Amino acid sequence: MVVLVLILTGLSVVFRPKSTSASIDDEDAGSLDYLVLGDSECCTSFTPMELWNQYGYVGYNCGVFAQRMQNAYYGFETTLESQAPKVVLLEANLAFTNQNNIRIAQNACDHLFGNVISLYRYHNEWQNFLLTQLDDKHAAAKKNAWKGFHTSGQVTPYTGGNYVTATDTVTQIAEPQRTYLDKIVELCRNNGIELILYSVPAPRDWSYAKHNGLAAYASENGLAYVDLNLLQSEVGMDWSKDTYDKGDHVNLVGALKVTTYLGAYLHSNTKLPDHRGDMAYADWDAKYQLYLGNKKKLGL
């Protein structure tokens, strides 16, 4: 067992994150000014390249499908080892995702083990130094141009009508989501990061009661909370065109609207720097062209 641990520790040195992995690890250390955290509601609704084009903001969408709050926290904590964002946007749907204590314990175990034996966390780096002749660097670059954004050009309308009905009912943020949300808040405070909670328009996942729960939490912790479900006309949502799965997630058109609104919000309420013209970010212009190509393939 000791020999095995030594081998694993030794290999951990080799398996450090490198470029071309089309993930946040591909970004230059300390280069990102904002991060977006969340689950699939996040990664399908926010496209960082639009903010680069409109405001010169540099950021990354760290949303992961089916992510749980504790994983968002662990991922965020790990990302802060190499990035120093000024702003973090947290799509708050994962505050209400059901999970059991076993999954939380498993995640905690995985995270702890990954801290000790980093090979466990970065094992997939083998893709970056084995069989590199098979790499389609152009495809990887195109994938990386999304900056963590995942989307579909399909349209499958939501036909359920108005889903915003005001109520005084409050859905509390249950444990353990609350504990890990508190940890994210604390991590942001300790690192001088402005944390903004937000909710993407999502007829199937959102409810007014959840809104009340999040608004209460935001108020208790002095956080801004932007609920786009209550701002649909400002965002310009059209459920006959803006979703690819009957209202569960927005499609590319919907995501552009959401991103535009949030971009304007960040422009008015934060001091994110404009990096357009900055030679250190010249790569973002090239990536933006690839991003435009990606959008064109999806019909935009």
Added chain:
Amino acid sequence: MQYNSLLYLLVFLPVVMLLYQLLPQKHRWKLLLAASYVFFFLLSRKLIIYLLFSTGCMHYIGLWLNTCDRDLEDFRGAEDFHTQKELTARKKRGILWLGVAAQIGVLLLLKYFNFVSGNLNILLSKMSLSFTFPTLKLSVPIGISFFTMQAVSYIVDVYKKKTPADRNLWRLALYMAFFPSIMEGPICRYSETAEALYAGERLTYHNITFGSQRIVWGLFKKVVLADRLSPLVELVFSKYTQYGGITVLLGAICYTLQLYADFSGCIDMTIGTAEMFGVRLPENFRQPFFSRTASEFWRRWHITLGAWFKDYIFYPLSLTKWIKSMGKKARLKFGRHVGPVIQTIVPLLAVWLSNGIWHGTGWNYIFFGLYYFVLILTGNLLEPLIGKSTDLLHVSRKSIGWRAIQTVKMFCIIVTGELFFKAASLAAGFAMIKSIFTAFDLSALSNGSLLNLNLSVKDFLVVAVGYLVVLAVGIVHEKGIHIRQQVGSWPLALRWSFYYAAVLLVFIFGAYGGSYAPVDPLYASF
């Protein structure tokens, strides 16, 4: 808690092993029982009540049956012994049915009530009737399909006097709840497993190393191969209307391979864990893709399930008076080959309907069961014709060419069945099958579209090499060679290098963490 999670492998299992070894031998089985109940509770919480009910019910039914036999012995030698014997037999049958009904009843209620009521409601609405059956909010505990079958097998074996009833409720509880096998089996027989469970054999170097190797092999199949295929499979099956032709075919093949690697990998981990404690669990897979007929496939795939259906449904039905009488009449009317095949229709239908229903609530599962019913029945009926045809064409059925053709044919049949098994619905399954043919386009093999299915070239390469390794291991096992024993005879340095390399392969090439979504064991939902 998944068997491939670090929480299980590095925390739960080592703690159980440590405490097990520290305890005196006579108390070790109690530790296994406690650990099993903790394991079950962590996964299913208050639904543990169903496991307790099932265990308690089978225990008291077993004792009741034994009491009937003992009471009958009091009448031995008496004038009315034969009358008492008949009365006892009738009483025992009643107790048997009560016990089986209680076990199956709970399973049917939890798993199938909403499916049945939903379909009845559709029928009622088509008949313009306003009455509707309610839909219940029911939670299903982990492993209920598996432990229910174990409970029924125990009750029937006690009834048939194959095994005496165990007077110790807690030893029965361990048989039912043993943590390595509670989630996905294998489905154990009390008479084959009980003794080893309670023996409390100390942990030995041999058992730990052999068990660990089996676990690592299971991890390789589950984490490197099965979980790697999951993104492609989920994409193709969830968005099947966007795909057709080779893409859907690839999705079906990948699902078949994923299911095998996932299920057999978990079983390897289960058997490996049990082996560490000196408990030999029955094998559940024996190179199923080497099968040449549907019957053979089900003797190689999920072996304990097939054996259970054979022993507790097929044979009991086949031996009933009316089936035997039907068989006699069929033999007279249709001859010595077709007659016996006709005799098997009802038992086979019962087995395959049960098989389909056991796997899930959906018409696609029932179709899956009937699919194999038709295949096996047809195969049995056509057997003499096939024999005559091959003789006529001078084709040796023992030749490599013939066996290869049969194996490939069977693989196609398996993939088709699994497509329906995985499909969102029966209609979706038919739509996918149709799309394979209507949208078939060989250009998909060269235009790069197959690389837009969440798997990169390197992923495909890992899968290809990995399954070649699985194939090689299968060929070696088919020849009766015990790989772990062979490796165990290697020089120390070579042996341990091999072990470390195997562990590292899983660590490095496993599809876990980062952007991989966790994949629950596929059979744990049955």
